[in-house]
Amino acid sequence: MQSSIYERDLGANEANHAALTPLAFIERTASIYPDRLAVVHGEVRRNWAQTYARTRALGSALMQRGIGKGDTVAVIAANIPPLFEAHFGVPMCGAVLNAINTRLDAEAIAFILDHGEAKVVLVDPEFAEVTGRALNMTARRDLLVVDIEDPSYSGPTQPVGTLTYEALLAEGDPNFAWQPPADERDAIALNYTSGTTGNPKGVVYHHRGAHLNALSQITTWGMPDHSVYLWTLPMFHCNGWCFPWAIAANAGTSVCLRAVRPEPIYQLIADEKVTHFCGAPIVLNMLTQYAHLKSFEHEVKCMTAGASPPAAVIEAMEAMGVEVTHVYGLTEVYGPAVVCAWKSEWNSLPADQRARLKARQGVKNQALAEVMVADPDTMHPLPADGQSLGEIFMRGNNVMSGYLKNPTATREAFRGGWFATGDLGVMHPDGYMELKDRSKDIIISGGENISSVEVEDVLYRHPAILEAAVVARPDPKWGETPCAFIDLVKGQQVSEAEIIAFCRENMAHFKAPKSVVLGPLPKTSTGKIQKFILRERAKQLSAEKAG
C-alpha cells in the first residue's frame, strides 16, 4: 500500500520532539519564577532558583563521581529537602532514584540496596543507625554513603558516610547542563513494594509516566499554580504520589515535615497557608482527634488513599473546612491512578449518602487509559451493577515498566494487555469503581461473602473506635466468621458485647463480628495494618477454643 501524504517528510526531529520528563518542570519554573518560595523546612526557606541550583549541583556531583544512566541512587530520609532535591538531581545525571521506606528494618534495607544495586545512598541522621546495620549486611562494594545533616533531627545519630550531603553538593556545578533522557521511557525511579509475603519487588517508573502522572495530579485535583503543599505523605511512597514533580510543574511550595504529628501539621497549615496535603485515612483520623488544635481559617484540600476513608472521618474533616478527595492506586501505577471525581449535584445529598459516594474509589485519572472490573480468568468486564465482584485491571502510561530483575513477576502482573492489581471490586452503574477487598480479605460465612471493608466501615462510625480491622476466623459451624480487632480512642471504654451490638444495629446480622479483640493493631513500616498477623491470631483463638 502506498504511504499516505501524511507519512512523507513529517517525522520527528529535534525541533518538534522532546522527551517527556518531569525535569522540564523544575527548569521551567526556576526560569520563570526564580524568586518564588520552593521549599520550607523549619528555618530554611529556599526559592526555585536556589533549589534548582542545588539539584543541578547534585546531578553534576553524581556524574563527576561516575554515576550515570542505569545506576541506582538510594535515599533513606524523612520528608526533608535533600529527598525532594534528589527527585530532580538524581535523574539529571541519568540515574534512577530509589527512595527507601524509612520504617524498614536493617535486613530489608540491605536487601533493597543489594537488589537495586545502589551505587550511592543518602542517609538521614534519624536513620543512620539502622542504615549502618544494613550496610554491614549488604554485599555492595564501593557504595558511596552520604550523610545528610539536618537541623530538624535532634536525636542520637552516628554518621555512616564518607562525606556529607552538603559536601557532595559543593563538588557539583550549580549550572550543570543536564540532558533530558534519550528516551522518555528511560527509568527515573525505583520503588519497592512493602510486600506482605516474601521479598519486596522493585517497581520501575519512567520519565514519561512521571511527567504525565504529575500533570494528571494537577488537573485531577484542580490545583492552581503556586499551591502550598504540606509533606504529610512520605516521599518514599510512590515518589510522594509524583507530587515533588507536580509541585515543580505548578511552581508551588513544598512544606517539609519530619514527623507526622498533629501539632506541627496544624501549625504549618496555619503559618505557611498550606493549600494541599495528602495522607492515609489514619492521618486524617489523627487530625480529627486533635481538631482542637486547628487555628487556620483558609480553604485546604486533602487527598487520601490506602483504604476507604471511614465516613465519620470524612465528615469530621469537612466540618473542619478541609475538602477531602478520595483516590486509589498502587505502587505499580505511580500512586493514585483512580479518583472519586466529585459531582456538584451530590453536594445536596444527606451526609451519609455523600459519605457513601465518596467512599468509592471512582474513575481513572487523566493519565490512566482504562480501568475495568473483570473476571480474572476470562478478562471479560463484569456488569456495572455495583454487585458483581471481579478483579481490578488498569492500562495506561502511569502503569509501571515492570519489576526490576523479576521477569516472572512482571509477566504475572501483566495479563492480556492489562495490569492485574490483585484487588477486588465492583463497578457501579455510573462507572465508579468500588474496592471491595483483596480476595483473601473476603470472609465466607455460611456460604455468604462478607466484605471485611464493609464491616470495618461500620466499626469506624463508633465514636470510641480509633482503628479497626476485620478478618476471617475459622469456625466449625459457619466455615468462617468475622473477627474484629479494635484499638479504642485513648481513655474510652467499650465492651466487646457493646461493639457487637452496635454492629448488629447497623448491618445485616450475619455480617456482624462474632468475636472482638481489643488492643493495639500490628502494622507494617508504612502504617498498613498487618492483616496476616491478625489472621494468625484469629486462627489461634479458634484453635484454643477447640482445644
Next chain:
Amino acid sequence: MQSSIYERDLGANEANHAALTPLAFIERTASIYPDRLAVVHGEVRRNWAQTYARTRALGSALMQRGIGKGDTVAVIAANIPPLFEAHFGVPMCGAVLNAINTRLDAEAIAFILDHGEAKVVLVDPEFAEVTGRALNMTARRDLLVVDIEDPSYSGPTQPVGTLTYEALLAEGDPNFAWQPPADERDAIALNYTSGTTGNPKGVVYHHRGAHLNALSQITTWGMPDHSVYLWTLPMFHCNGWCFPWAIAANAGTSVCLRAVRPEPIYQLIADEKVTHFCGAPIVLNMLTQYAHLKSFEHEVKCMTAGASPPAAVIEAMEAMGVEVTHVYGLTEVYGPAVVCAWKSEWNSLPADQRARLKARQGVKNQALAEVMVADPDTMHPLPADGQSLGEIFMRGNNVMSGYLKNPTATREAFRGGWFATGDLGVMHPDGYMELKDRSKDIIISGGENISSVEVEDVLYRHPAILEAAVVARPDPKWGETPCAFIDLVKGQQVSEAEIIAFCRENMAHFKAPKSVVLGPLPKTSTGKIQKFILRERAKQLSAEKAG
C-alpha cells in the same frame, strides 16, 4: 557495553503504554460526566453523552464511507457544533481534520481542497456559496460534499452537497468502537497558514502534540474543571488553539457563536456564566467599545494573542472584571506556545508599568521545550538585555510535524534542531521574550495574518501599476491595515479608490489595502524597495489622521 539492569524486561507493552491523543479526553469526560452540559448553540443544549455519541457516529459514518488513516476531511464552518464535533469524529476514523478559514475566497479554498487532497468537505450554509465556486475550480474527484444545516444562519444559501450533516451522522454508529492512533505522532489536523509568499502552506499536527498542548492550555491558564468557554476565537485558527480538546479534557462547556458581535457575546457571558474566552486584541477592543452592554458580575478570563494588546484595551477589560492573559504563537506551534505568565508581585505596580509588562509575549508554556531569541545565522542565543534583536526559535512537542507535501519549506523552517518562527524579538533580563518586528512583512489585521507579498502580487496584475509595496499601517480598530504604496506606469491614471476596488475583486476583502499612496518608491542603490521607510510613512499617515 553491557546493558543496565533497567534495560532488561521493562519495555513498553499494551498495559503500560497508551498513545497520547486528545480523543481520550472526550471518552473519559463522557464516561464520568455524561449528563454535564457540553455544547450550547442557541436553543441546542447537548450533554457530553450526546456529544460523544454524535462524534462517534461521525467517525463511524466516515469510516463506512471509506475514509480512514491519512485521509483529509475539510470543514468550512463558523464556530458551530459540527466543527466542534469534527475535532473528535474525524480523528476517530483515523482521518485528518482540515478546518478552513471561512474568510478565504473561492480560489484559496479550491487550492486548499486540492493541496490537502480532501475526500470530504463539510459546509456551513453561510459559506456554501463561496464553497460552491471553489468546488467548480477544484480538481478533486469523488469529493463528498456535506451540507450543514444550522438554525443560527438565516441568510441566503444554496446547498452544494449530496447529503446533510445530520443525514451523515444518521448513517453512523453512536457506539462506534474507535481506535486510538497506532502511533501518537500520526497526523490529527491540517491547518493552512495565510502564507507570506504565494500559496498557503499546510501545517500538520499530531495526536501527541494536540494532547499535550491542550493540557498545557489548562495548566497555563489555571482552568478549573467545568470551565464555560465562549467561542469568540475561530476554531479554524490552529484548531481554536487546541481548546476543543482542552474543554473536553476539563469537562467544560463550549458556548458556540456564529458571529463575533458585542451583543451576543455580552448576552452569552451573562446567560451561560461564561468563565473563559479567547480573542484577538480587536475583539477585546470591540468589547470595550460596547462596555455599556455588560450585564455580568462574575469573574471572566480572557486570552489574547495576534498582536500586543494595547495598554488601554487591557486596562479597560480589567476594569470590567475580565482578567487578560497575553499569549503568543503561530500556526506552526499549535497556536499559543508562549504566555506572559503573570506574577502576583506585579499587581501593585502602576497601570502603565503593568500594561508594559503584559504587552510582552513572555515565556514558554508547559508543552514547549524551549524558546530562544538568537542570531539567525549562528543560532547563538543573544544577550537577555531587552535590546538585542534576534529571531525567535522554538523547540518542543507542540511544534508542527512539518508542511504537507512541502519538504523544502519544512527543511527551511527547521534549522539546527529548532523551528525558526521568522519573527523578531528581544529577550528581557527576566527571561520574558518580547516580539519586536516581523521579518516576513506580515500585516495583522483584526487578528488575521495578511501577507504583504500576496497583496502586492495582485496589485502587480493591474496593467497601470508599475511598482507596488504593501506595509502595515497602524489602525486603532484593526490593529493594522494594509497600506499600498504604488508607482504608476508613465502616462497612466488610476484613482486610489479604483485600486482598492480592483483588489477587493481579486482577493478576500479583509486583505485588500485600506489606503493607497501614489508616487515613486524609495529604493536602495541595488534597486530594492526600502520598506522600512514606507512603514514610517504609513505610521505618519495614521498619526496625522489621529492628530
